Amino acid sequence: MTELVDKLRVDKWLWHARFFKTRNLASGTVRAGHLRVNGQKISKPATNVKLGDVLTFPQGRDVRVVKLLAVGSRRGPASEAQTLYQDLTPAREKHPQAPRFEGKGRPTKQDRRNLDLYNSRTLE
Numbered sequence: 001m002t003e004l005v006d007k008l009r010v011d012k013w014l015w016h017a018r019f020f021k022t023r024n025l026a027s028g029t030v031r032a033g034h035l036r037v038n039g040q041k042i043s044k045p046a047t048n049v050k051l052g053d054v055l056t057f058p059q060g061r062d063v064r065v066v067k068l069l070a071v072g073s074r075r076g077p078a079s080e081a082q083t084l085y086q087d088l089t090p091a092r093e094k095h096p097q098a099p100r101f102e103g104k105g106r107p108t109k110q111d112r113r114n115l116d117l118y119n120s121r122t123l124e
Contacts, residue, residue: 008071010035010055011045016072018081019059034058054088065089 008016011027020026027045029035035042036056037049049055053068066085075081107115 006071007048007050009045010037010042010047010049013049013068013071013084014055014057016075016081017066017084018075018078019057019064019066029057062089062092 011023011030014020014026014029015023020029030042030045030047033041033043034057037047037053039054039056049068049071051068051071054065055068056063056065058064065088067088068084069086070084072081072084
């Protein structure tokens with residue numbers, strides 16, 4: 001009775017691998033045409049994926065590239081889900097945070113009063 005499955009619906013696999021919180025979110029991403037399997041755009045959530053396929057899809061602000069290593073039989077814990085794929089996503093460069101103005105942060109109430117006085121003088 002226990003058969004080894006070598007292919008699975010793409011929306012179900014994305015849900016098993018914990019890339020999406022619900023299967024409906026995974027199928028919505030596929031239906032919107034945001035998923036590529038081996039470089040080909042896929043728009044049907046029922047498309048089967050197999051071992052060795054490379055999936056490219058957006059997740060948040062990043063674009064993820066993953067290679068299927070296994071087809072899961074259930075949605076297990078995160079440690080189990082991480083064994084289903086190999087992450088091929090290129091490392092993003094970390095952008096430095098915007099520097100703060102002389103480290104002072106927000107203006108104080110006194111600074112705002114002085115600014116209001118200055119602005120009212122220039123208008124008259």
